[in-house]
Amino acid sequence: MSDIIEVTQKSAPASNSTQIGVQYVGMTPEQAAKQTIDLFMDNFPKLQALAKDTAEQRATELCNEILKKLENKQVRDFTSFTQPDVQFILYEAQKNYARFGEKEVMKILTELVVNRIQNDDKGHFKRIMDNAVIIACELSSTQLDCLSALFILTRVCFSDITTIEDLKGLFDYISSIFNLENINYGQEISYLNFKGCLQLELPDIPEIQSKQYNLVHSEVEKNMSQGIKQFGTDYGISEVGIILGLINAEYKSRYRFDPHNWIHN
Numbered sequence: 387m388s389d390i391i392e393v394t395q396k397s398a399p400a401s402n403s404t405q406i407g408v409q410y411v412g413m414t415p416e417q418a419a420k421q422t423i424d425l426f427m428d429n430f431p432k433l434q435a436l437a438k439d440t441a442e443q444r445a446t447e448l449c450n451e452i453l454k455k456l457e458n459k460q461v462r463d464f465t466s467f468t469q470p471d472v473q474f475i476l477y478e479a480q481k482n483y484a485r486f487g488e489k490e491v492m493k494i495l496t497e498l499v500v501n502r503i504q505n506d507d508k509g510h511f512k513r514i515m516d517n518a519v520i521i522a523c524e525l526s527s528t529q530l531d532c533l534s535a536l537f538i539l540t541r542v543c544f545s546d547i548t549t550i551e552d553l554k555g556l557f558d559y560i561s562s563i564f565n566l567e568n569i570n571y572g573q574e575i576s577y578l579n580f581k582g583c584l585q586l587e588l589p590d591i592p593e594i595q596s597k598q599y600n601l602v603h604s605e606v607e608k609n610m611s612q613g614i615k616q617f618g619t620d621y622g623i624s625e626v627g628i629i630l631g632l633i634n635a636e637y638k639s640r641y642r643f644d645p646h647n648w649i650h651n
Contacts, residue, residue: 418453440484441485444484445481445483445484447483448492451493451496452496452499452503455497461503475515479499482495482520491523494530498518498522499519502515502519514629514649521582522630524581528565529574530630531564531634532575532578534639535631536622536623536631537628539594541623541648543598544556547599553595553606554609561611566611569613575621578621583623583624584621584627587622
């Protein structure tokens with residue numbers, strides 16, 4: 387199992403500033419948007435008029451979200467949109483969102499693509515992000531929640547947890563934001579393993595939590611919800627699973643993570 391990373395809880399940064407007189411290097415956001423939509427429409431299967439309009443609307447919506455997020459992160463050069471591998475991953479994201487149109491998936495795809503574009507020079511990280519974009523739309527909300535819970539419980543150590551009451555608060559919070567109860571656990575885990583989001587491992591969650599917070603194993607186990615207990619000790623989370631679980635956790639929780647702490651180039 388890879389090292390557990392200690393993190394300090396913090397909220398996502400917010401910005402209300404207005405950009406005036408922004409200078410872009412190479413391609414502008416408008417040019418990037420036009421090229422991306424044209425690429426999508428040229429390659430997506432030809433549909434009847436109504437379905438075509440819906441697909442184009444969704445593809446445009448996702449493209450605008452990606453560009454807005456990049457601009458908020460102070461990206462000023464959109465030349466990477468001309469690169470074949472970036473165009474491929476943009477098309478994959480648009481194609482999948484155009485098919486399914488789920489807002490939750492759009493948010494996750496946006497974060498994945500933005501991270502991918504911002505790390506275009508990092509080979510291994512880039513490949514993991516590419517795979518995550520392709521797989522994201524093939525997972526249900528419950529499956530993404532399983533990945534998020536596994537990620538937080540087996541890969542993250544929170545610096546402000548010092549007592550069993552603190553840890554119980556974490557367990558309760560995880561159970562409140564992720565759908566872990568009343569699911570067909572075996573079926574969900576089997577599918578996640580099939581999609582490459584898991585790897586054979588022995589992640590004894592009570593053992594992990596008791597050691598990293600220096601707490602009694604039996605007390606830790608007693609304070610775990612049934613939804614968390616069912617994860618068992620057969621599978622750990624893969625690098626693709628970490629990325630998907632991390633992004634989904636940021637979308638649904640108060641936590642913010644740096645993916646480079648877990649995915650190294």
